[in-house]
Amino acid sequence: MIGWAVVCLMAAGPALAQTEGENGGTAGAVAPVPRTRAEEIEQQRLRRLAKLQPETTTSTESFLVKVRDQKLLERVFGGIGGLRVRFGGLATGSGFALGPEYLRRDLAGGELTFRASARASTRGWQLYDLELRAPNLLNNRMFANLYAVHRNFAGVNYFGPGPDSRRTGRSNFRLEDTNYSFATGFRPIRPLSLGVTGGYLQVNVGPGNDDRFVSSELIYTPQQAPGIDRQTDFLHGGILAQYDTRDNPGGPRRGTMGLFRWDHFKDTGWEAYSFRRLTAEVQQYVPLFNDRRVFALRAKTVLSYENTGQQVPFYLQPHLGGSDDLRGFQRFRFYDDNMLVLNAEYRWEVFAGLDAAVFGDAGKVFGSKSQFNLHNLESSVGFGLRFNVRNDVIVRIDTGFSREGFQVWFKFNNVF
Amino acid sequence: MAALLVGAPAAVAVRFYPDDPLEKMPPPVNVPAAKARKLSDYYDFFNNTFREMGERQSEGRSIRAENVNTVGEVADDVWYTNRHAKRRMSIEELKRGPGDGNAPSMEKPWKLVSAKAEGITPGFTMEDGEGRRYVIKGDPLSNPEMASAAEVISTKFFHALGYNVPENYVVHFTRAQLTIDPEAIFYDKRGQKRNIVNNDVDEILWAFPKDREGRYRALASLFIPGTLLGPFRYHGTRSDDPNDVIPHEHRRELRGLFAFAAWLNHSDSKALNSMDTLVEENGIQFIRHYLIDFGATLGSDSFAPKSPRSGNVYLFGWKQAAEQLFTLGLKVPAYARVNWHDIPSVGRFSADHFEPQEWRPNYPNPAFSNRLPDDLYWAAKKVMAFTDDEIRAIVTGGQYSDPAAAKYVADVLIERRNKVGRAFLDGVLPLEEFQVREGRLEFRDLAAHYGFRAARPHRVRWALLDNETNEVSAIPGGEGDVAPRAVTMLPEGRYVVAAIDAIAASEAGKTVSVYFRKQGGGYRVVGVDRTW
Numbered sequence: 052m053i054g055w056a057v058v059c060l061m062a063a064g065p066a067l068a069q070t071e072g073e074n075g076g077t078a079g080a081v082a083p084v085p086r087t088r089a090e091e092i093e094q095q096r097l098r099r100l101a102k103l104q105p106e107t108t109t110s111t112e113s114f115l116v117k118v119r120d121q122k123l124l125e126r127v128f129g130g131i132g133g134l135r136v137r138f139g140g141l142a143t144g145s146g147f148a149l150g151p152e153y154l155r156r157d158l159a160g161g162e163l164t165f166r167a168s169a170r171a172s173t174r175g176w177q178l179y180d181l182e183l184r185a186p187n188l189l190n191n192r193m194f195a196n197l198y199a200v201h202r203n204f205a206g207v208n209y210f211g212p213g214p215d216s217r218r219t220g221r222s223n224f225r226l227e228d229t230n231y232s233f234a235t236g237f238r239p240i241r242p243l244s245l246g247v248t249g250g251y252l253q254v255n256v257g258p259g260n261d262d263r264f265v266s267s268e269l270i271y272t273p274q275q276a277p278g279i280d281r282q283t284d285f286l287h288g289g290i291l292a293q294y295d296t297r298d299n300p301g302g303p304r305r306g307t308m309g310l311f312r313w314d315h316f317k318d319t320g321w322e323a324y325s326f327r328r329l330t331a332e333v334q335q336y337v338p339l340f341n342d343r344r345v346f347a348l349r350a351k352t353v354l355s356y357e358n359t360g361q362q363v364p365f366y367l368q369p370h371l372g373g374s375d376d377l378r379g380f381q382r383f384r385f386y387d388d389n390m391l392v393l394n395a396e397y398r399w400e401v402f403a404g405l406d407a408a409v410f411g412d413a414g415k416v417f418g419s420k421s422q423f424n425l426h427n428l429e430s431s432v433g434f435g436l437r438f439n440v441r442n443d444v445i446v447r448i449d450t451g452f453s454r455e456g457f458q459v460w461f462k463f464n465n466v467f
Numbered sequence: 468m469a470a471l472l473v474g475a476p477a478a479v480a481v482r483f484y485p486d487d488p489l490e491k492m493p494p495p496v497n498v499p500a501a502k503a504r505k506l507s508d509y510y511d512f513f514n515n516t517f518r519e520m521g522e523r524q525s526e527g528r529s530i531r532a533e534n535v536n537t538v539g540e541v542a543d544d545v546w547y548t549n550r551h552a553k554r555r556m557s558i559e560e561l562k563r564g565p566g567d568g569n570a571p572s573m574e575k576p577w578k579l580v581s582a583k584a585e586g587i588t589p590g591f592t593m594e595d596g597e598g599r600r601y602v603i604k605g606d607p608l609s610n611p612e613m614a615s616a617a618e619v620i621s622t623k624f625f626h627a628l629g630y631n632v633p634e635n636y637v638v639h640f641t642r643a644q645l646t647i648d649p650e651a652i653f654y655d656k657r658g659q660k661r662n663i664v665n666n667d668v669d670e671i672l673w674a675f676p677k678d679r680e681g682r683y684r685a686l687a688s689l690f691i692p693g694t695l696l697g698p699f700r701y702h703g704t705r706s707d708d709p710n711d712v713i714p715h716e717h718r719r720e721l722r723g724l725f726a727f728a729a730w731l732n733h734s735d736s737k738a739l740n741s742m743d744t745l746v747e748e749n750g751i752q753f754i755r756h757y758l759i760d761f762g763a764t765l766g767s768d769s770f771a772p773k774s775p776r777s778g779n780v781y782l783f784g785w786k787q788a789a790e791q792l793f794t795l796g797l798k799v800p801a802y803a804r805v806n807w808h809d810i811p812s813v814g815r816f817s818a819d820h821f822e823p824q825e826w827r828p829n830y831p832n833p834a835f836s837n838r839l840p841d842d843l844y845w846a847a848k849k850v851m852a853f854t855d856d857e858i859r860a861i862v863t864g865g866q867y868s869d870p871a872a873a874k875y876v877a878d879v880l881i882e883r884r885n886k887v888g889r890a891f892l893d894g895v896l897p898l899e900e901f902q903v904r905e906g907r908l909e910f911r912d913l914a915a916h917y918g919f920r921a922a923r924p925h926r927v928r929w930a931l932l933d934n935e936t937n938e939v940s941a942i943p944g945g946e947g948d949v950a951p952r953a954v955t956m957l958p959e960g961r962y963v964v965a966a967i968d969a970i971a972a973s974e975a976g977k978t979v980s981v982y983f984r985k986q987g988g989g990y991r992v993v994g995v996d997r998t999w
Binding site for chain 2: 084085086087088089091092093095096097099100103104105106107108109111112115116119120122125126129131157160161340341342343344397399400401402403404405407409
């Protein structure tokens with residue numbers, strides 16, 4: 052390409068008129084020597100006119116435009132007529148899961164959301180659920196939720212009870228339960244939500260299907276793992292309060308989240324497994340350097356209070372280990388009646404769509420509340436990458452190291 | 468310099484035509500057929516981030532802008548029209564921008580013809596009572612006025628700077644102003660296409676902040692005239708346009724746009740924020756090129772305040788990413804240390820940390836990447852042409868309800884303007900307004916004129932130019948501001964060159980060669996050539 056001004060400065064006027072440039076005419080064709088700059092430009096345009104072609108895009112770009120214009124991604128994730136494919140959402144360890152989901156957000160003028168799904172994983176785990184939700188009633192002052200779910204998790208890890216369980220004691224069991232629940236509450240001020248919950252839970256546990264490990268009931272007794280030998284149902288209810296000033300729950304950079312729950316589980320079958328549970332969690336995000344660096348801190352505890360002569364069934368015990376708490380340990384590594392975990396992360400921005408993090412986790416499970424202290428904590432450290440879209444974490448890769456080796460977690464959610 | 472005086476290549480044609488310097492391009496050639504085509508945001512991002520698109524500058528070979536006339540200016544054409552810097556616009560003209568006579572009529576209801584709830588900025592298209600179509604875009608709820616003010620202000624600046632831009636207006640309206648066209652199309656959050664209903668309108672308007680009177684405030688962008696053909700790329704040419712002969716990465720107004728974008732923090736200056744239209748005038752059909760969508764300028768990123776990164780680093784860059792990753796973030800970038808003023812209607816906009824040379828759009832732009840000192844000098848002249856009062860006047864177009872916001876934006880723009888001037892004027896010898904008067908060469912040193920430095924000592928050497936052969940011959944003893952006798956006695960129609968260079972060693976290599984033609988008894992500047 053030879054521009055006319057450069058031609059002028061480089062004194063190559065006739066050459067432009069008589070030879071072929073990128074936009075030029077047939078080699079050897081002699082155009083009249085221009086007498087003015089305007090003529091020179093017009094000649095250049097006329098030579099190009101003879102070679103015009105339709106404007107095109109590459110096939111890749113055309114495809115991407117088609118995806119955008121025909122809303123293909125929105126259709127895949129948003130569904131057609133409310134029907135779509137739902138990925139994941141089963142417990143960690145389930146393998147890759149997907150299934151159909153029917154979702155309607157436009158009921159009652161947008162006040163009601165209805166959702167129903169059926170999902171199965173590559174390891175044969177299943178989940179079926181049904182939900183009716185009104186998240187923003189009375190001008191966002193009130194919320195209500197009805198939820199029913201049936202889970203059939205074919206091979207949940209169990210390493211035995213307590214903090215001293217051995218890594219070599221790995222077994223697995225089938226957890227099959229159905230829960231009908233409701234939650235409703237109000238928001239007296241913007242960051243504060245107060246609510247009550249209730250429901251009915253039916254549980255069945257059985258032999259696990261993971262052939263690599265022994266089935267739990269073969270090596271653990273009912274004394275070690277209460278409830279492993281018989282099924283029961285629970286009536287449950289409780290209260291909750293949440294205070295949330297996080298700037299963006301999908302990838303917070305500043306703010307506080309405090310959660311308090313008190314739940315009562317009443318064994319309606321054997322009257323042997325009734326208990327109450329306190330769950331308390333605090334998250335604090337401390338931004339530095341215009342939110343380009345964040346210290347993220349979390350403390351969480353779950354404490355169980357058994358009725359006299361009662362036990363907490365092992366499948367409802369809090370547990371530690373996995374992608375969301377002690378990341379250097381295998382999932383469901385520790386079970387007991389109580390749990391305490393502390394997490395600290397330093398996160399920093401690598402580029403617009405990626406944050407990196409180094410983290411430290413510490414925690415323990417324990418049988419007696421007298422052990423609610425910071426002694427004998429299990430710990431792990433590690434690093435991670437968090438891919439985000441507009442600050443919402445969409446993919447997280449964490450690698451945690453502990454005395455039991457290391458674990459790599461690939462998750463589609465934020466850790467906290 | 469020496470090469471210019473004595474070593475010019477053998478000439479085969481005239482160096483200057485009678486119509487040089489061309490101030491207006493010839494009328495466009497008729498475009499027989501132009502097809503609309505769309506571009507992909509993602510494709511554009513990945514292509515420009517991971518590949519070098521277009522023809523690039525290389526070591527030892529710089530490609531100067533190819534659409535400048537012989538004095539280094541851009542002639543008026545379908546891309547660009549010289550406005551404020553060439554012929555000073557009045558305050559009223561500057562405030563008017565691309566037009567102020569087509570604001571949406573409030574006399575009759577607006578007819579909503581299409582809308583979308585998906586995407587990051589919900590909005591809709593409507594037709595007013597006069598049958599004019601507008602795109603209506605709201606501000607983020609967290610930052611009322613921010614995006615609409617930024618868009619209107621920047622539209623007026625880009626218009627005064629010379630670009631084709633749409634007419635953008637701040638509007639205030641109520642729900643009662645909107646009616647629905649029975650055929651109106653709606654894309655819901657899942658991308659489903661259907662007819663729009665009242666609830667959809669309500670849902671869209673939830674995302675629009677209201678003003679003190681309870682009205683919705685938004686931006687109304689008038690549809691630009693002609694048939695929309697899709698965006699232009701910042702590299703290559705349109706293959707169906709006979710008038711598009713200069714690769715876009717070598718167009719001066721697109722390279723120089725870097726400086727304007729830096730000044731106004733137009734970090735989203737990408738292909739997708741441009742538009743070609745097919746228009747017909749005087750029986751000729753041709754393509755006009757527009758810049759559109761200035762919602763992500765100043766402190767606004769359209770849907771939120773700008774990220775502190777914005778304007779400082781690309782969204783992705785290998786070096787910066789590796790640096791951040793492997794230092795564990797302990798190397799804190801300067802932009803992360805800036806104290807931002809907390810004015811929600813402004814967003815994140817500052818001059819404190821602004822370094823024009825270091826400014827970056829969201830991702831590489833081929834024309835920006837090809838910028839040379841003379842491109843930036845050209846642009847800096849135009850930025851510096853805005854006085855403080857003119858900047859303040861244009862900023863009133865943003866209609867900030869808080870006078871402090873308007874004052875802050877204007878103050879920042881004034882400071883950023885000065886930084887642009889300081890950074891880019893001195894990339895070449897910033898000499899302008901050449902004339903030979905009473906036997907002396909006179910010119911203005913713009914850096915000195917704007918108070919950035921003292922007038923620099925310089926040296927002038929005179930030579931004669933044979934325009935037919937392009938041979939330059941030095942005039943013996945022809946040194947100094949005073950023109951030698953050979954110049955003062957120059958016959959009508961003959962050419963002379965004044966080659967100016969700075970004496971300071973720090974400016975070695977910077978020269979300006981000014982070509983005069985004896986014409987009508989005076990000396991007309993027909994060429995300016997700069998080296999650096």
